[in-house]
Amino acid sequence: MIFLRRQLPLVITFVMGVVFAAQYYVPHPRSELMLTEVTKWLQIIGIFALVLGVTSLFHIHAVKIRRKEPGWGYSLVLYAGIFGTIAAGFSYSSTASQWVNGKETINGIMTAFGWIYLNMMVPLQGSMFALLAFFIASAAYRSFRARSREAALLLIAAVIVMMGRVPLGEMLLPASGDVTQWILNVLNASVRRAILIGISLGAVALSLKIIFGIERAYLGGGKE
Amino acid sequence: MNFAERMLHIDRRIIFLVIGVCTLLPLLYPVGLAIKVSPEVRGVHDYIEALPEGSVFLLSMDYDPASKPELYPQAVALLRQAFRKNLRVIGMTLWLPGTGLADQVMTQVAREMGKVSGKDYVFLGWSPGSGSLIINMGQDLYKAFPTDYYGQPTRELAVLKGTQTLRDVNYVVSLAAGTSGIETWYVYGKDKYKFELGGGCTGVIAPGLYPLLRSGQINGLIGGLRGAAEYEVLIGQKERAVAGMDAQSATHFAIIVLVILCNVFYLLIRTSRKQGEAR
Amino acid sequence: MTILWAKADYDAQDVRYQILIGEGTEKKMVAEFPANSHYVRDVKWPWWTRPDRPEAHQFNLKSGKGLEFKNGTPYAVTVAVVKGAERVEALPAQAIPEPNWVNWNQMNNLLLVLLFGAVVLGSIQTAKQRDIFLRRIPGLDAVDEAIGRATELGKPILYLTGAGDMSEPSTIAAAVILGRVAKRVAAYETDLLVPHRDPIVMAVCQEITKQSYLEAGKPDVFKEDSNFFITTDQFSYTAAVDGIMLRRKPAANFFMGSYFAEALLLTETGASTGAIQIAGTDSDHQLPFFVTTCDYTLIGEELYAASAYLSREPIQVGTLRGQDVGKGFILGVLALGTILATVGVLFRTDWPRIMLDLFKDLK
Numbered sequence: 001m002i003f004l005r006r007q008l009p010l011v012i013t014f015v016m017g018v019v020f021a022a023q024y025y026v027p028h029p030r031s032e033l034m035l036t037e038v039t040k041w042l043q044i045i046g047i048f049a050l051v052l053g054v055t056s057l058f059h060i061h062a063v064k065i066r067r068k069e070p071g072w073g074y075s076l077v078l079y080a081g082i083f084g085t086i087a088a089g090f091s092y093s094s095t096a097s098q099w100v101n102g103k104e105t106i107n108g109i110m111t112a113f114g115w116i117y118l119n120m121m122v123p124l125q126g127s128m129f130a131l132l133a134f135f136i137a138s139a140a141y142r143s144f145r146a147r148s149r150e151a152a153l154l155l156i157a158a159v160i161v162m163m164g165r166v167p168l169g170e171m172l173l174p175a176s177g178d179v180t181q182w183i184l185n186v187l188n189a190s191v192r193r194a195i196l197i198g199i200s201l202g203a204v205a206l207s208l209k210i211i212f213g214i215e216r217a218y219l220g221g222g223k224e
Numbered sequence: 225m226n227f228a229e230r231m232l233h234i235d236r237r238i239i240f241l242v243i244g245v246c247t248l249l250p251l252l253y254p255v256g257l258a259i260k261v262s263p264e265v266r267g268v269h270d271y272i273e274a275l276p277e278g279s280v281f282l283l284s285m286d287y288d289p290a291s292k293p294e295l296y297p298q299a300v301a302l303l304r305q306a307f308r309k310n311l312r313v314i315g316m317t318l319w320l321p322g323t324g325l326a327d328q329v330m331t332q333v334a335r336e337m338g339k340v341s342g343k344d345y346v347f348l349g350w351s352p353g354s355g356s357l358i359i360n361m362g363q364d365l366y367k368a369f370p371t372d373y374y375g376q377p378t379r380e381l382a383v384l385k386g387t388q389t390l391r392d393v394n395y396v397v398s399l400a401a402g403t404s405g406i407e408t409w410y411v412y413g414k415d416k417y418k419f420e421l422g423g424g425c426t427g428v429i430a431p432g433l434y435p436l437l438r439s440g441q442i443n444g445l446i447g448g449l450r451g452a453a454e455y456e457v458l459i460g461q462k463e464r465a466v467a468g469m470d471a472q473s474a475t476h477f478a479i480i481v482l483v484i485l486c487n488v489f490y491l492l493i494r495t496s497r498k499q500g501e502a503r
Numbered sequence: 504m505t506i507l508w509a510k511a512d513y514d515a516q517d518v519r520y521q522i523l524i525g526e527g528t529e530k531k532m533v534a535e536f537p538a539n540s541h542y543v544r545d546v547k548w549p550w551w552t553r554p555d556r557p558e559a560h561q562f563n564l565k566s567g568k569g570l571e572f573k574n575g576t577p578y579a580v581t582v583a584v585v586k587g588a589e590r591v592e593a594l595p596a597q598a599i600p601e602p603n604w605v606n607w608n609q610m611n612n613l614l615l616v617l618l619f620g621a622v623v624l625g626s627i628q629t630a631k632q633r634d635i636f637l638r639r640i641p642g643l644d645a646v647d648e649a650i651g652r653a654t655e656l657g658k659p660i661l662y663l664t665g666a667g668d669m670s671e672p673s674t675i676a677a678a679v680i681l682g683r684v685a686k687r688v689a690a691y692e693t694d695l696l697v698p699h700r701d702p703i704v705m706a707v708c709q710e711i712t713k714q715s716y717l718e719a720g721k722p723d724v725f726k727e728d729s730n731f732f733i734t735t736d737q738f739s740y741t742a743a744v745d746g747i748m749l750r751r752k753p754a755a756n757f758f759m760g761s762y763f764a765e766a767l768l769l770t771e772t773g774a775s776t777g778a779i780q781i782a783g784t785d786s787d788h789q790l791p792f793f794v795t796t797c798d799y800t801l802i803g804e805e806l807y808a809a810s811a812y813l814s815r816e817p818i819q820v821g822t823l824r825g826q827d828v829g830k831g832f833i834l835g836v837l838a839l840g841t842i843l844a845t846v847g848v849l850f851r852t853d854w855p856r857i858m859l860d861l862f863k864d865l866k
Contacts, residue, residue, distance in 0.1 A: 165472075
């Protein structure tokens with residue numbers, strides 16, 4: 001059992017990691033064919049991850065309903081939502097005279113699935129994202145204070161960029177547009193580049209550790 | 225608690241109300257301020273404008289409904305320009321929740337421009353994998369998407385004639401709300417298959433993509449609602465994004481005023497505390 | 504297919520070269536350009552793969568867009584010169600395409616990856632043999648303070664591990680810091696709430712938390728459901744966690760890992776409940792929001808450094824040192840490269856390319 005849980009995944013990771021790291025440097029058609037085949041496997045495995053996520057969701061909320069834990073009514077709503085949407089996605093559209101098959105529209109006619117998507121999912125997700133605008137304002141009011149010289153400099157830059165990114169700001173202070181461009185293209189780009197280099201080195205180091213079996217946190221469990 | 229202290233601890237809901245009013249009023253009573261076009265947005269526009277008729281343009285709409293307000297106007301503007309130039313348009317998405325929106329925008333703009341699915345454009349839909357999908361498309365587009373979103377075999381579509389892989393695509397633009405998006409298209413696509421790549425994105429991730437722009441990895445960047453508005457000005461069809469800029473102007477100024485006020489109150493409190501200590 | 508021919512005295516703007524493929528009546532022109540262009544020095548190939556002298560002409564033909572090269576099939580290639588009404592064709596040359604086993608253009612990339620890998624593995628070995636100095640991360644004092652505050656107030660602690668899965672370095676770092684937080688929480692017997700977006704991360708964190716309670720000598724206080732799965736959807740998760748914050752009112756909120764648009768929604772709601780908030784993320788686009796709304800923020804690699812500092816595991820510490828060496832090397836290359844590139848432009852000389860090409864096109 002230990003071999004299946006520990007040794008075998010490490011061996012697979014090592015072999016596949018080395019082979020496909022080398023594949024990047026091998027332009028031969030056979031190498032490209034191997035890459036294409038394996039990427040298809042990745043797509044299939046991706047779907048399994050979706051199944052795993054949905055199964056976990058069902059299980060956790062089923063336990064909540066069974067034990068009548070606080071908020072179990074919302075778990076029922078979740079079940080109703082999931083099954084209702086799945087049913088709508090697999091239903092038959094009499095107006096379009098064909099199975100919906102997960103499509104939002106068929107020949108320009110909106111399906112029940114499309115109605116759920118456009119009238120529930122789109123406004124709900126949009127509303128959550130729109131909250132950010134209000135939260136940014138309240139966070140800015142609470143924390144954008146010139147407590148030190150650096151904070152004051154940051155504040156001035158923030159005001160200039162906020163003005164430079166809107167037509168009213170460029171109209172009142174024409175230089176703000178050009179200064180904003182300079183801040184974005186020079187200051188911002190150079191600092192982001194430095195952060196990206198650091199993060200990329202971290203990602204390469206982690207990948208090497210995973211390939212060589214040094215990092216095993218992804219296998220789950222604590223120390224051996 | 226004196227006035228300055230009370231103002232510093234003002235109820236958040238008053239701030240929310242101010243922002244709400246600043247967003248709503250300009251949308252109801254638009255002003256129409258002039259918009260200056262930036263070089264990064266012009267980069268995408270000019271490249272598409274220079275493409276000869278019949279060139280293959282791939283638009284990957286990698287966003288979900290949450291990012292619709294910023295990226296939907298970008299998609300509309302890009303598609304209008306592409307259809308006007310009689311380019312062969314391939315639409316797709318790397319984000320499953322965005323499939324419906326992507327289908328809606330392609331169908332709507334194509335109908336408006338009198339274009340026919342299968343002949344002038346194709347919507348491939350979504351397929352799992354992100355990076356793996358791009359690699360598959362780079363090897364064989366027909367194997368990656370055997371059918372389009374509507375079930376038509378892709379090999380039989382006139383619009384895809386001569387487009388075997390991503391190497392045959394003249395220009396790819398990814399409209400991204402996060403990962404997977406522009407960086408995924410670069411790492412798994414442009415780096416290997418050498419097509420030209422442009423990007424559009426939400427305002428919050430735009431600054432992080434400037435290194436890619438400065439190094440030439442993408443040839444243009446349409447950032448947020450402002451970028452969409454600039455693009456609408458360039459194509460001469462001012463709509464949602466331009467209308468939204470008035471609201472954005474008002475909201476930015478509201479935040480600037482609030483920040484200035486909070487600093488004034490903060491300085492007043494700090495000064496009075498220092499004076500109190502000095503006594 | 505790479506076509507090479509010597510520079511000629513008559514190369515000028517008004518003279519044109521034509522590239523032709525095929526023989527006899529099947530000959531077709533595939534390219535035409537001014538004679539004073541398309542030199543070897545203009546092509547973006549590194550010096551070790553340059554096929555000829557920089558002043559020779561080079562033209563690359565690729566398969567696709569009307570031209571299909573098949574391996575093993577001979578092709579006849581000719582170059583013609585056109586000046587006004589005059590046209591001269593060279594003798595055709597035969598070429599047979601063959602697939603390459605090695606992309607020599609990318610050898611600098613491979614060399615530097617192997618070098619970096621050796622540095623990281625060497626640093627890990629060094630870390631196993633002796634103590635490597637790591638400066639104290641200021642944010643860690645804030646972690647202890649936050650746990651103490653929550654215990655005094657008798658309120659729970661909320662810990663989030665972010666949006667990533669276990670293959671991301673930030674999620675691994677978040678899990679390590681959770682171990683440390685869980686150990687302190689176990690000692691003080693404070694409630695710990697860890698809602699998750701990924702079932703695999705939840706399983707890993709459950710084990711880590713259980714282990715921490717065991718090491719703290721309080722296995723009986725451990726609650727199985729302290730780590731619980733909510734949903735993978737971004738805003739549904741955010742709404743659920745916001746609800747937990749408003750109902751349970753934790754005294755301390757930890758936001759460790761990678762985050763996207765939900766960052767501000769989480770932290771602003773947490774701030775409204777009066778909790779002390781500590782964040783650590785490598786998501787640079789969310790850093791401004793964390794910095795403004797949290798009491799302390801671990802920025803980018805401080806998160807990785809914090810997990811190394813806390814665990815003191817040779818693997819973590821060695822990796823951090825290897826990354827620091829890599830960064831130092833890149834800094835040195837940037838400085839030297841800038842000087843060499845400037846020298847090359849000022850003195851119109853080509854020798855700085857020897858070093859500059861080594862670091863070109865690194866991915």
